[in-house]
Amino acid sequence: KGIVYPGAETSADIEEADSILSELETGRGIASGVLQIIALIDSGTGVWNIREIVTASPRVCSSGLDELNLCRNMGIIPYADFDPFVYAKGRIVVETRAAKVQPIGISHPYGVLPQFDDADEIYQQALRGKNLGFAGAICPDPSWVVQCNTAFAPPADRLEFFRETRRLFAEGVAQGTAAVPYPGTTMMIDVPVDENARVNLELWELCAAREAEKAKAIEKQESTMA
Template identity: 30%
Template sequence: MSRALPLWRSLLYVPVTSQRFVEKAAARGADVIKLDLEDSIPPTEKPSARAAVRDAARLISDAGTEVLVRINRPWRMASLDLEAAVWPEVSGLCLPKLESADHLGFLDEIVEELERERGMTVGSIRFMGLIETPRGLNNVREIAKASPRLMGLSLGQEDYSAALGMPSLGPEDLLEDMRLVQRAAREADILPLGYAGSIAEITDMDAFRGSAKRARALGMEGGSCVHPAQVPILNEVFSPRPDEIEMAEAMVAAYDDAMAKGLGAVSFRGKMIDVPVVERARRVLVLHDRIAARS
């Protein structure tokens, strides 16, 4: 990854109108709290939710946890949400149902106007995008490259499966679609996020862990959740294991030593290693250091 991307292993949704949840949000251990203005807020409560955003974001960000705000999709609602959410206390926006590069570009333009009006650094508000419709998936490569604000992209499992008319969502039903989003994210040098199982799985934590582990094995970097019990699972799964760290440290040391001696071939624990393998090990160590710094 050539640009500095955020550490987003776990992104916990919190309804912004629930003061009790907001007050406890920063203590949940999530890398990011996503204050929700969308699905968890009934239409009649949208105005009060918008009014609560800045104070909620300040409370959470002052406690040292990053804040994103998930806005609504219809343009008239989205415009009101942006007015309520673009503040220094908010580090980014979660954008649902992205369907085209133009869609993302319009949002980017509005956010820049608000940043300038409010004396904020232009570009300080980052984006996380959700692909939740067939049209969005068909345009995912263009969407992924449409704005330098876009830091990560995820398949929105529940909305996307509903849009496809799927009666239920199994742990592997959306693997193919998730991988399309992942490849688009990697091509655009942003974070691939998410897992193929249901985000609403809050009773069978073994099943939830399985979905997260499959996603990590495929190269995903983190995922969203709706319950605090899911947070430690995501943090654990999307962090390097002790054995991975030990292996990476030893491999990098062996490779660097061989290069310093001018050796053209490097053997490590019975296998030949080359640049791509070592770079993967270096990424493990960088991630480990970033997690340690945050802790």
């Protein structure tokens, strides 16, 4: 719940939005801090000031580039074979993750030249976005939703690996060692590997809970229409 804020360039922009949302919460009996802000950056100034933007208010939950408007702001004509925003995307990912905020975006060229008729390519572009460091994407069309959800969620075929990683590492720590081998591989499980497994399992649980919530809502809607 909250707003998408396009065009934020400074912390003052976010602080003003925060103040307006606080007044709205008070006036409508909404719990304080419930309404969130997704900050979309569409100017060079915004990219430069991304750190102050994403740390200006605890309401900021996500941030990403509005690539089409950023092209206009910077006088760029987008082409499919060249990504003009490698630096800008890197800034978004690094600064938002450092601030514990979710970076959102997708791989080039779909940020500037989105397509809607190839489900597999949408999935691949979202997966590349995930591997650039993004944690989600804004879907401009319903045809993106399933593919993006699948790409950004932890892969189902890795869940048992993550669970076993956590189990083995916990056993190793209990025995006084900080690194243990994963059976049948050359991989060693240490703190970063265990932490990655923990994060993926927690994300999977959140995704599963959200899917269950959506299924329940759809079932309720269908029952009222029957």
